[in-house]
Amino acid sequence: MDQDDLLKKWLNHELSEAEQTAFEKTADFKAYQKIIETAQRFKSNSADKRHSFEALKQACAAHSRPKRLSISVMWRVAAVLIVALGVFAAFLYYSPSEINTKVAEKTQVVLPDQSVVVLNAYSEIAFSKRNWDKHREVLLKGEAFFKVNPGQTFDVVTKQGKVTVVGTQFNVRQRQDYFEVVCYEGQVRVASDTIVRQLVKGETYRLMHQKFTTGNTSESAPKWLENVSSFDKVPFKNVLAELERQYGVEVEFKPVGPERLFSGGFTHENLESALISITTPMNMTYKIGPDKLVVIHANNN
Structure with a gap:
């Protein structure tokens, strides 16, 4: 018997026992039954069995027919995928190279134009290696010494200021409240900000706690390249912060009286020697405790 005839008789409850058994074994029977169960939730306004049959056929066709995306939808999806892939490829191509150092660590980096950057402890730089010719900029956080090849130019950008260079050697220190x-x-x-200066060999530019000063140096390179941190009239807390970066220690210090300035330096190779170098001129004593804790306090006069 034709499948449509069986379906019509089933809807009209006219199937014989043998036909009913055969019909229930067909592949589509469960789908028909589910549709009927759903339809029974609604009240019929007609006893037209033909209408019921045609409606069921349409429902079955919709149920069994796989969903297809229209051409316009597929083009939209394809366009989105192409844009997404393009953005991802651009991200990979233009994403900056990032180099950072940990406490008690220094490293040397060669820029795309062969200029050399030496990073001090706990510092980081970022630059676009692939797009260097069009985006000649180095982002710096911390401290670094730059040795730029003659004729090469780029900007060093920090949170507190920007340095524009052309074939030179210079040092940039950017720490909290210190540039x-x-x-x-x-x-x-x-x-x-609004303070712009052109520096030549031996000149310095300092912005500390929003106070601007200039100065001079006779040094040919920063001493930290030789594992010595040096300071000129710097708040003592800045010196202790650098000690923590170079040795990976925690310093506990309770200042007494007004903030004092420190001039001098300390070695990066021996903690005891470094502590003697910074505490003796300040009439202070120190104690090295467990878990890399250093306690410093002022002597009683």
Whole structure:
């Protein structure tokens, strides 16, 4: 018997026992039954069995026919995928190279134009290696010494100011409330807020606690390249922060009286020697405790 005839008789409850058994074994029987169960939730306004049959056929066809996306929808999906892949590829291509150092660590980086950057402890730089010719910019957090090849130019950008360089050697220190640039060769242009200066060999630019000063140096390179941190009239807390970066220790210090300034330096190779170098001139004593804890306090006069 034709499948449609069986379906009509089933809807009209006219199937014989043998036909009913055969019909229930067909592949579509469960789908028909589910549709009927759903339809029974609604009240019929007609006893037209033909209408019921045609409606069921349409429902079955919709149920069994796989869903297909229209051409316009597929094009939209394809367009979105192409854009997404393009953005991802651009991200991979233009994503910056990032280099950072940990406490008690220094490292040397060669920029795409062969200029050399030496990072001090707990510092980081980022630059676009693939897009360097169009985006000649180095982002710096911390401290770094730059040795730029003659004729090469780029910007060093920090949170507190920007340095524009052309074939020179200079040092940039950017720490909390402290921004300093020292020119050792050639010239650099430094800009921080509204303060802009052109530095030549031996000149310094310092912005500390929002106070701007200039100075001079006779050094040919920063001493930290030789594992010595040096300071010139710097708040003592800044010196202790650098000690923590170079040795990976925690310093506990309770200042007495007004903030004092420190001039001098300490070695990166021996903690005891470093502590003697910074506490003796300040009339202080220290104690090295467990878990890399260093306690410093002022002597009683």
